[in-house]
Amino acid sequence: MSKSSSTIRTTCPYCGVGCGVLATPQPDGSVIIAGDPEHPANFGRLCSKGSALGETLSLDGRLLYPEIGGERASWERALDLVAKTFAETIAEHGPDSVAIYGSGQLLTEDYYVANKLMKGFIGSGNIDTNSRLCMASSVAGHKRAFGSDTVPGNYEDLELADLIILVGSNLSWCHPVLYQRIIKAKAERPGMRIVLIDPRRTTTADQADLHLAIKPDGDTALFVGLLKSLAERNAVDAEFIAESTNGFGAALDVARSWNLERVAEATGLSVRDIAVFYDWFAETTRTVTVYSQGVNQSATGTDKVNAIVNVHLATGRIGMPGMGPFSVTGQPNAMGGREVGGLANMLAAHMDFEPANIDRLRRFWRSERVAQKPGLKAVELFEAIAQGKVKALWIMATNPVDSMPEADKVRAAIRACQFVVVSDMNAATDTAVEAHVRLPAAGWGEKNGTVTNSERRISRQRPFLAAPGEAKPDWWIVTQVARRMGHTAAFAYERPADIFAEHAALSGFENEGNRDFDLSGLMHAEYDGLQPVQWPVRAVRSTARMFTDGRFFTPDSRARFVAVAPPPPLTPPPGMLVLNTGRVRDHWHTMTRTGKAARLSAHMAEPFAELHPDDAIEKSIRHASLVRLENRHGSVLVRALVTERQQKGSVFVPMHWTDRFSAQGRIDALVGGQTDPQSGQPALKSAMVVAGPALARRYGFAVSRARPQFAGTDYWAIAETTGGWRAELAFITEPEDWVGWARSAFGVGEKVELLSIADKASGRQSLALFEGGKLIFALYLSPDPVLVSRQWAVSLLTETIKPARRADILVGRPGADRPDPGPIVCACYGVGANQIAEAARGGCHTVEAIGVALKAGTNCGSCRAEIRGIIEVNRLEAAE
Template sequence: MNPSAATGTIKTTCPYCGVGCGVLATRQADNSVTIAGDPDHPANFGRLCSKGSALGETISLEGRLLHPEIDGTRANWDQALDLVATRFRAAIAEHGPQSVAIYGSGQLLTEDYYVANKLMKGFIGSANIDTNSRLCMASSVAGHKRAFGSDTVPGNYEDLEQADLIVLVGSNLGWCHPVLYQRIVAARAARPEMKVVLIDPRRTVSADIAEMHLPIAPDGDSALFVGLLAHLDQLGAVDSDYVAAYTTGIEAAVLTAEDWPVARVAEATGLSPLSITRFYDLFTRTRKVVTVFSQGVNQSAAGTDKVNAIINCHLATGRIGKPGMGPFSVTGQPNAMGGREVGGLANMLAAHMDFTPEAIDRVGRFWGAADVAQGPGLKAVDLFAAMARGEIKAVWIMATNPVDSMPEADAVRDALRACPFVVVSDMNRNTDTMALAHVRLPAAGWGEKDGTVTNSERRISRQRPFMPLPGEARPDWWIIKEVARRLGFGQAFAYFGPAQIFAEHAALSGFENDGGRDFDLSGLVGADYETMAPTQWPVRSRPAARMFGDAKFFTPDGKARFVPVQPPPPFAPSPGVLMLNTGRVRDHWHTMTRTGKAARLSAHMAEPFVEIHPADANALGIRRAHLVRLSNRHGVAVVRALVTDRQRRGELFVPMHWTDQFASEGRVDALVPGKTDPVSGQPALKMAQVHAEPMGARLYGFLVAASRPRIEADYWAIAPAANGWRAEIALLDEPGDWEAFLAATFGSDAGFQSLRDERSGRRAFVLIENGRLVAALYTAPDPVLVSRQWAVDLLGADDLTASIVLAGRPGADRPDGGAIVCSCMGVGINTITEAVTRHGCTTVEAVGALTRAGTNCGSCRAEIRGIVDANRLIAAE
């Protein structure tokens, strides 16, 4: 299909989280694209979250890499690809195949992944191809394989709606997988007897629908579920017939669990014995239970054991493979599952095969490859450590940004600086990783790419192009194919399109597979790729909605395995040290290379922040909305203080999205040590020890500008705004020459009008041309009180006067909607408050009917409910 010829509405798939929502994209005459949810897609039935809804706002060419570059100079494709092949060939010849590596991404399509994996493991002969999925899903993979003999997610999304109890463990589903969360909300509204338990150190928005929130201590999950297994055994709730017929190893697992009575579990988890017993009793007496787990489980040095502790409880009660029950790992990226299918992790071969002699021989014969890698390669953390030691001579990074997302991110940056040859293929020119590339290759982006992705319920969906390839951008599979050809492997990589690659992938999955391997797409061989509907694997004669309903597992004896789990001891940080947890916010994605383009996605949270308990903030002298310096031996971050009792004492939370492109020191993964799970190799991204202290800024500022400013400040965080830019700044010393500061920041100081309040030390500077706001800066000794959204909205206003803007607050003729709460509909806190206090809205539904807030993806409904509750008394007066 020629992307430039795509017309009408195209069915495609969202490029964000692992929910895998169907999207309808319609290209307009002006080349803009309207986005809607696909009502026929079984993942979302028409719903989209705030990020998905804003996809049309992220496809501009601003910041795109449009041409190959060598050492920062434009080159043509032949020059760039010849150099990549030459340098990889030289490294292999001099240092062996283990001296080169590929680091990929769950943003790649399955076809891209397949070709990259085939090149490295099949023809270069090295398994040094790993992916950022190592950072989010590796422990789930390892836990599944230990229990089931295969990396198989048993259930599907319908189970979430059919369950009588949903246990969310380390999963802020409300913000990180909003469409799944809303499916649960709707099911619970239809069946009020459905119960939800949230197990999370933080009281996240997902607690809004939970009967119980268990604010568990970091890494307490293993103890909680090991204790649950002991409880089930003691009460005689184990399904003895199921266990005897279909599992092995329960005796050892229970023997370990017997050492974990409720009192010891309470000590390890920080939970009260009463709360633990209530949870255990609820789990025991409820037959249809789904346990949903995500990064809070996986991103741990004991992540694999946590996964198996959860699975043990489901196996013990026979609650697996049946409607409304089972352990359910929800993936973080759109194609983390697809990458696992093709062997995109260093310890996997292809098509869910491991590095066994039989599998190596099988894959080698299928590919016609004589030099298939004989064993696992370097996992992500080990890969960059080897690079730092000088062992990796050439690396190719695809569609990811490890300088920001890897633990010990500063050390990763240093390793890349030291690496003799770095290739980065990406759609974005301005990333912290791209800055270190010797060769930059312009890759196709969402809306231009053609291929498949697999979501958390094993459902394969098509991503279809609806935009032409810009400049000289090319699909990732094509770039890899061309390098393979230059390395002498052209015959094995003579692909003409993604359909051919998918057909080979499907054929390999069924090759010599008599049902002994879980991943099998043989039923799709010969299928019409262009019209292929969303389909769950395995597909032999027909798709399988659930796995293990027949209690047949993929172990040698066909039985599931219990894994004895010994929980780690309770962690006690050193005096004066706080535990740092990292994660996501509602409206941003990974390192913001896509969402950072959409103004409305930055309106809710426009700068990096740290959640800190009021008692900790008071003890450390950290005031609300002031800046906080976090530090340890690995790095430093400066973030805004969000003082809240949602956070446990002694612990902090900082989102992982901000990079050097958007903030001066917001790269929180620079603080995270490279400690990994010994089984999965997944890093413990949620348990860094840090010191926290006030930054000590003398002057705070907020600015808006029609053009991107050049900020020179001790702290800054910038975000796009409708019709311009917005930024927060802070200075350790007041500028000696304000005219020079304004000129450096905005490109000119001519025409600025200013206002100074001598008593408070507040200043305002405004530049207006022809009634339009060009720039405004507000400063104060404390965080400035200007309404951000009001100031941002002025960038689109006409007939402005300096006095209006200098005032720093709206007049009666310009109502202030307040800070954005609902990003989908652009509704602010003041508008919602007014709906309650002036219009008598007493429910979230009533607020939505009046303002439209919360009526799209629903991720803001918990926040709206909090505003309603806080203002209900005022409304009643």
């Protein structure tokens, strides 16, 4: 697409890759989205989620006006109430009686003013963020090793490396653009090796030369054993260790007892595979270790990070092209939040709670109220709310009722809190509906500011849409409240550029190169035209790759080895499974954005539990039936997905589904509140659950023009689709009157005649309503999971239906002229499994050939592993 005069360069609002986006508004109100070929994070590539951004911009469900107690209010009244209530609460109970809970969805400018208000002028450390759930252990590990929260490397290193180690990272689904950069490099240099360390055989394993299906939480033992192995074979960099580090001897002393056999026992891996991995690491200088939530979301996550960093320090593989430890973040501005002190245990500009830093902020901000100690981290914060210690809470751009561990307790705590404010785009998230005051925030496409990606690259998010209704940017909302609380001079910002300039000035204030974060070179930069740039950006010197000189940000400028003792293997009690939570390919967080794009729900439209076949047999759980997962914290009801990709003894459930999209799919209700003692990050991948079959008497599938209402139905999962909605259903207790149930669910009056057929022998039944040539709804019921083609049924909502076709529709049978595309595999181009299989049988025997024929797999590439699997199945069938 050529860049027209109306095209705006902005940045994707999803993961921490930070892809550049070209947004071109159209006369009809739509927006054409394309990757920015000039942005150095993605060079024009977008994943399925980024490609569908234009489909998420509708005003459906938007919060358009301030509300108090569910009633529309003016901004003046709402802001006055927030400021007055916070001020009175502080006056009566002290500054620690209030708190802000933010999000990596906030822009840096939003984050900066929120942190400044709480830590600089209210005087409490009680501002934390959902980034605590995703990368706090990396922060803690970096600070222990480097003296600062510094990501050493660049995306370029992924292409320069000869060995890529992916630890606890399903990169092909969660960071697809980075994954495709690696795969392209591997195609150009076939000698590049990829090692995947993950309990599950995810799609990332498709291109891995070695998959180490490690036991949950076995990572520390694997890397501690690697440190011992490197020392024994003299594969360490003695000069670097002597000149640039401390603590090597103590770390090695702990590692000495971790021989191959002990590592194998702790990790569940074979001695042979461990030895191969250790050999590859020892012999490959250009090695990058990429790690993500499988490392961070653990009760020992910080130790895992330091075990990884230790082996890079031991070999001197840091600060040089194609090597280093690399934390990839989950949110678009998790890094920006870290920069401004958005975590409760940090001050702004990467400063810690040390007397000199507190005094520096006091003087820079001209405030005598700067917080003197860290505040409550996320899990602690909601515990304090439940205990009544925090009495006023402001939640910004996040949905903790669904994303926090012990989510049911979090909802109860918010309900019991004396005063809750929610700033959000959306009116009816599971969190927003609990608020006393709801403030309409501007969203992506309307906001103006900056974000920082996983490689420390700052990019602009620029507006290309007017904010709807009375929605306002978050920085403006916070600034207005701060002024009403008496801090007018300190919050006299008129535009985001003013905030960014102050943020940059603070980063350089009394910073003579002794602090890593420095934007002083951007203090006077032209904000609107700011190009993507990696920090530090100092007035006299900048660098894209950190630690090239072997100097770090510790008092003696030496990196620190951390002596890490591996924990005991994580073994579930008899009869229980280890619960692993995470993402799917096409959805994001709690689906407040991706849930609006029909094609993003076409791949996986309902919550599921991924189980190993042996566990399914043992627990009498059939594929595609319902499975109940429960423990002392709660219970969920999801679809069973039985697959050998899952490790025996574990179960994977995605974290996206909420009460808006499913009946009982809020998986974080089952996750306990255990946290890493160093980082405060919760262990979101190691809850213990009981799994068992939920014996449904009837299954259902439905398509409908209007959103149906399934209150009281045992199981439902609903998703937007082109022309309406689709829904999966199951009934443990059947309604006595199916016609009456359907009328209620689909909002059909008693006088409207429904068409219906039933087969008593098979127990199958269908009901439908047609008006003119349009299908209003169709419902298919069966004693077993319904076999109707979902994509065909969904397509009926946008067609003109001739009377002669109604019988076929009730039967659930596409006509001979309507081939069934099958379940969607490629969300970017809407290509189904049956289409790929037909092309494979017709001679397309490579992923590239499928791409030429159908375009599938040619955009973000995250479906390429599934395409390859379909090709292989059809090859085998042809051979038989």
